[in-house]
Amino acid sequence: MSGLEDLYREIILDHYRNPRNRGELEVPPATRAEGFNPLCGDEIVVYLHLDDPTRGDSAVVEDVRIGGQGCSISQSSASMMSAAVKGRTVGEVRELTRAFKAMMSIHEGELEGGAAEPADADPSELRLGDLEALRGVVKFPVRIKCATLSWNTLLQGIDDAEAG
């Protein structure tokens, strides 16, 4: 059953059992963005409070809260994301998101059963930290959308905040 342990790393299960930053924020000043995974019915809500949305990439994530329901992968990814982005600038969050999504993208060689470990595609200076634990998800392509759901929802939240 080695495959399963690759997917369900202990730290993932920990975030699933004890999700960080669950709850809601008052809207406004926060924004509320909803994301759906049409594949498995997961629904995620990201509440995002930026100190000053008009400052673009230098606005700071004052607070973030996660609502909704989902599988261990989507929930733990959301939990880790919430911990990783709090206190960061929007610019840093965007970069982190890019790095995370790069880790989650399937490279052709791997689809053919080639490289066992995904090539390190992390282009950023930012460390993914705990989020690295989700690397195993790429071996289970149908679960990739679970892992990226909260990140896409967060980006949507940033766009909503910036649009006022």
Next chain:
Amino acid sequence: MSTGPTGAAVAADLTGDRPADDAADDLDVAAVKADFPLLATTKHDRPLVFLDSAASSQKPRAVLEAMDHYYEHDHTNVHRAAYDLAERATSAMEGARGKVARFIGAGSAEEVVFTKNATEAINLVARSWGAANLSPGDAVVLTQLEHHANIVPWQQLAAERGLELRWVPLTDDARLDLTGLDQLLDGAKLLGVTAMSNVVGTLPDVRALADAAHAAGALVCVDGCQSVPHLPTSVADLDADFVAFSGHKMCGPTGVGVLWARRELLEEMPPFLGGGGMILDVRLDGFVPADVPHRFEAGTPPIAEIVGLGAAVEYLEALGMDRVRRHEVAMNAYALRTLTERFGEEITIHGPAEPAARGGVMSFEFRGIHPHDLSQVLDQHGVCVRPGHHCAKPLMRVLGVGATARASWYVYNEEADVDALADALAEAGRFFDF
């Protein structure tokens, strides 16, 4: 979390003797299984336990061979040539139409329209019959059990036409709550109802609903996508007006579905898609549509798939649909008993508790483990079940869940498959033990 019966409630219902249907199961599953090449494959060095036929069934060799034979010996385009080969292709296709008509007890083969799938068949009803007969303010009644295929086409039409959609609610065990039916049907033009839920297995009494709808002056559009593959079907006995189903869930290939409708209705209906094959004449200022059913079959049809579907219904007829149904009721009884005995309160099985009140599909909740995670662990044990909303999000909301894990059986499943499911569930319980 769910409104379905608790494990204990289901178990209490099953403490009596084995139901009569159970004893009568005389399907030779080992022989049937040997007819399905894919089921000989292994996963993780174990035999594959395929419990996802509600999504799409596997195919018996007879169907694959019929399609191969067609391509190797009889293929060319149908209907528009005089040479012998075209004759053979046309008669292979029209022969299949006759077989399908017989299989569902249709009055004539002309009442069988080939589509791409059940979804297209229902869209055909909405776009052709609906657009010609429904006006602003008209009501269409649907049930909360429906698959998106029998919801969205009506929502689209409702948005364009200003129709009113009304919903038949559900009881706690996911049966139709018919207490307000007369009011719902009052002034309605159409009732759309599934003959078997693809999520919880509920079997609405289509005949009684059709009687009520007709008394109220409404027509009935039956989603037979799950019922036609699993239950003996007579469109005459159902007294329905439209019945839609897909070939791929009944041992046939993907790419072909059926709309059956009463001939008088089809004859009044305008074409759905326009193009070749569906006309008698075309001039610069207009066209004359072909007779039914070809009026609704624009373009080159999926000929080989239609031939495959013909072989599939012959295969099912040879097994006997009554025997198929008895087998699935027996499987229901065995699964309800096994899962509730082994897991008690840890499992919640949605839908009716009585084995004979369900089709061969079972959605369940197990120890709070998310269905996606559950099916991932089951997959490691070679057990294929489907997680998700099963294209029935309104039903998910009624059940109070975002998704379910769903196991479904068919002619090639046996009690050992349920045992494998139970064993794998126990493993999943250990894996997610928190």
